[in-house]
Amino acid sequence: MGTRERIVDAAEQVIREFGIVGATTKRIAAAAGCSEALLYKHFPGKESLLLAVLLERLPALGPALTRLRLAAGTGDVADHLTAFTLAALEFYTRAAGIAAGVLADPSLTERFRTMLARSGSGPHLPILALADVIAGEQDRDRIDRKIDAGAAASMLMGACFHRANLSYYVDPADDDATWAAAIVRTLLRR
Known part of the structure; x- marks a missing residue:
């Protein structure tokens, strides 16, 4: 494992143990077994390191979107959307700790926002990609054409975000698979 990977692994571990505020570059470097200077050689700032943890260590939406795109026009659209x-x-459940820490610090939020804009990334992109998948399935007459694809994607992703956040405070009444299937059935109801 290379130095960069060790740093990202250490950052994830330190964030889980101490939260965003406690995840100082000094603490992350110590956990990675390197100096802060070496950490900064690989990451220009804490924000880019947080983004690396989000993109590289958390379950990514990219592969799930790819599977959804590849399944377009085949099989059961409800099953594919439920898996997604x-x-x-x-x-969202695993990213909540990082997101909450970023949002709790206005200056960190602004720096993170600037970094996302410069890198052309952000939380809106999976929603746009999902809307494209839904629109494609509408073109194939597999999803009702009257549904607004963008609104449907926003509602689905918003529901996931909401349930992930609720799960930190209360135990859901139903299991995740039952809930996901119900959300998709509601979305696809004709």
């Missing part, structure tokens, strides 16, 4: 919904829920 579960992947999105897992992502």
Whole structure:
């Protein structure tokens, strides 16, 4: 394992143990067994390291979106969307700790926002990609054309985000798979 990977692994571990505020570069470097200077050689700042943890260590939405795109026009669209919904829920559940820490610090939020804009990334992109998948399935007459694809994608992703956040405070009444299937059935109801 290379130095960069060790740093990202250490950052994830330190964030889970101490939260964003406690995840100082000094603490992360110590956990990675390197100096802060070496950490900064691989990452220009804490924000880019947080982004690396989000993109590289958490269950990614990219592969789930790829599977959804590859399945377009085949099989049961509800099953495919349910699998994606579960992947999105897992992502949001695991990312909540990092997101909460970023949002709790206005200056960190602004720096993170600037970094996302410069890198052309952000939380809106999976919603746009999902909307494209839904629109494609509408073109194949597999999803009702009257549904607004963008609104449907926003509602599905918003529901995942909401359930992930609720799970930190209360135990859901139903299991995730049952919930995901119900969300998709509601979305696809004609």
